[in-house]
Amino acid sequence: MSRFYQRPENALKRANEFIEVGKPIRALDALAEVIKSKKYRSTTYSEKVLEPIMIKYLELCVDLKKAYMAKEGLFQYRNMCQSVNVASLENVVRFYLNLAEEKTEAARQESHQAVVDIDDLDNVATPESILLSAVSGEDAQDRSDRVILTPWVKFLWESYRQCLELLRTNSRVEKLYHDTAQHAFKFCLKYARKTEFRKLCENLRSHLALMVKGTPSVTAVNLSNPETQQMNLETRLLQLDFAIQMELWQEAYKAIEDIHGLMILAKKMPRPQQMAQYYQKIALVFGKSGNHLFHAAALFRLFQLSRDLKKNITTEELQKLGSRVLVATLAVPLPSAHPEFDRFIETEKSAMEKTQKLATLLHLNQPPTRNGLIKDLVRLGVVATAMPQLQQLYHFLEVEFDPLHLCNKVKNILAFMAEVEETSYLNQYIHALEEITLTRLVKQIAQLYSTIRFERLVQLAPFASPFDLERIVVNAVRHTDMQIRIDHRNNCLHFGTELFEAQREDLPEGPTLQAMPSEQIRTHLITMYCVLNKATIAVVGNAPTKEERQLKAQIAALYHQNKARDHHQLLSRQKIIEDRKEYLEKLNTEREEEEGRRQEELIRQQLLAEQRRLEAERQERERLRQEAELRQVQARHLKEKVAQFSQTAIGQKVIKKMEDEDISKLDPDLIMARQLEELEKERKELQTKLRSQEKKIDHLERAKRIEEIPLLEKYLAERKVQDKLLWKQQEEERIAQLQEERKVAMLHRDRLMRMRVDKEKFIDNLKSARRSVFKEKLAEFETMYDTVRSDRLKQRREQRREQRRIQWIKGLHLQIRFLKNKTKTH
Structure with a gap:
């Protein structure tokens, strides 16, 4: 350098x-x-x-x-x-x-x-951009x-x-x-x-x-810190917001996964405001992706969170949230009703895992369904909070069976949603509601007619074109397992009546007037069984036979014989179960307390570590400040000594020597070196003086210590006397307190001695009652024992008699065989 x-x-x-x-x-x-x-x-x-x-x-x-x-x-x-x-x-x-x-x-x-x-x-600067800029006509x-x-x-x-x-x-x-x-x-x-x-x-x-x-x-980021988790969560929520504004829906979904992962890592739910923002954004993402079912589920979770945790929620806000949840749920497409084989083929493992993953993002234990959402809306009173017109829409689509006027009624409500400014946030669901209404119309018409003109069907659906209506019919046949045949030659629809085409064993979805022919095959075997059972009863009758009466008597006797023992075993088993439950609850309580203590100890250790770190930083800053002040003082002293040195004879001599040697021709470094030499000499002389002063200070301190020793000894002797008096006083107080406690204990002993007779009398009564109960149980046991013993002795007597008879018969056969052989020999 x-x-x-x-x-x-x-x-x-x-x-x-x-x-x-x-x-x-x-x-x-x-x-x-x-x-x-x-x-x-x-x-x-x-x-x-x-x-x-x-x-x-x-x-x-x-x-x-x-x-x-x-x-x-x-x-x-x-x-x-x-x-x-x-x-x-x-x-x-x-x-x-x-x-x-x-x-x-x-x-x-x-x-x-x-x-x-x-x-x-x-x-x-890609090659394509350079070539394009060369041939383009930009100004x-x-x-x-x-x-x-x-x-x-x-x-x-x-x-x-x-x-x-x-x-x-x-x-x-x-x-x-x-x-x-x-x-x-x-x-x-x-x-x-x-x-x-x-x-x-x-x-x-x-x-x-x-x-x-x-x-x-020491400086690494710790994700177990609540502040770190909160900052990461806020950043991801902002990332989700910007991704939605830029219409990057794939990045928005990834941000939702990151937010859910941070929630799991934090092991506790964030603030209600952040959860509301999370559900609002995830509902928007599901809506843009066309997943109407999870879009409605997210809005339902947002409604629950707002109603339960928002303290100052107004009736208008609650009505707006309830209306949107209701309309979004009604706009969910009807579930497919394919036969079992087709359903097995379509419901592959990856699709099930994807649905379960989406349900996990909404903190649901299992994936939602359209029927389940509608039942929850009714059970939790969400339908009652919506607008009256939307309540009527729910009634028309899910409760009332009126195919001839269904589309006209729904059309008026959809026109109200499209025209009124207060319901502008519901316009996105109008097209889906029209699709659902047309599907409902086709399903209800199929329960009334076997054949219908296509023009008549178009009249019943005023807001649908013939092409859209035909598409709805084809999709209904494809997804909801309906039997419809379109006859373009006669311009009509035929609803099938084949019994061999059966749906799954599910209840009919939506308002139903009667079972479809394809659904009647499901109850055919049950009906056949009921008829055959009635015929058997009519022919054979219900009178029990002799063997059945004997078997019934044996069962009753066996029951009366073992009922006391079985009852006792049931009571013992109940007691064992209760004891086991108490033991498990005790273990869970101890485990929770241990976990709480462990968490408190961990937090305390983290706080202590943070305090030590802050204290170390403070000490380091204090040390640096002191060093800086010391360097400033040293620099100031050095400047003073340089000034003093220039005024001394040595300094004048050095300056005079440098003037004699033509300062203008000398190197500045050489001039500085000579000055440093003179300063070094001055420093060594100063150190010599400081050493002599240190010796003087040592003698002064030694004299002070010699004078202090007698005074310290006198102070210690006085302190010893005072401590002895204090100990005597405390000992007297302790003895007096023990005597007072003994007097109180003797009073309690005398009071309890008066109760001794009553206690012994109570114990004798209790023992006599227990003894009588024991004697009764012992008598019952001996009676049962004698009965069982006599029965078993009788059975053994009969067995021995039977065995002797069999042995006698065998011996008789042997004698007869022996006599026959002897006769043949003679």
């Missing part, structure tokens, strides 16, 4: 000189040399000297659009300040971003261009606008990305990290940068994943 930069202030002065003569690149190199040097990474330089140098360095980087050099400087400055002076790093980063934003805004106003028509700022104004604004927009985007990468690993600048992310969202919205917004969301997502997997350290 050159001699001009032995102190960082010299580098700053030199850079200003280069700027004045129009050489900003040389000035930037001079400042970069200081920032990259390891010599100036002390805390003193970082606090007071390097911050102005860093600010000037960033100004030059912004003016010259040197984003990579700004990145290197910021990372070097972070290594200097992230452990000691985080405020300085925060000031520098904010200054850098504000300066880049100001330059970009000035360029935008100068170029008269609102947005940049380039797909990707990281790849501005000079358009080219100049692009040259002015595009580089600054690219520079600002790189600045945001660099700062986010710089700040993501330090918990002390976590607030600045989230502020930078929010400014980056606003930048993408202001300049319509959809590609950069996707990259920004991906970077934030990767940063969050690294935080989860990161190793713990």
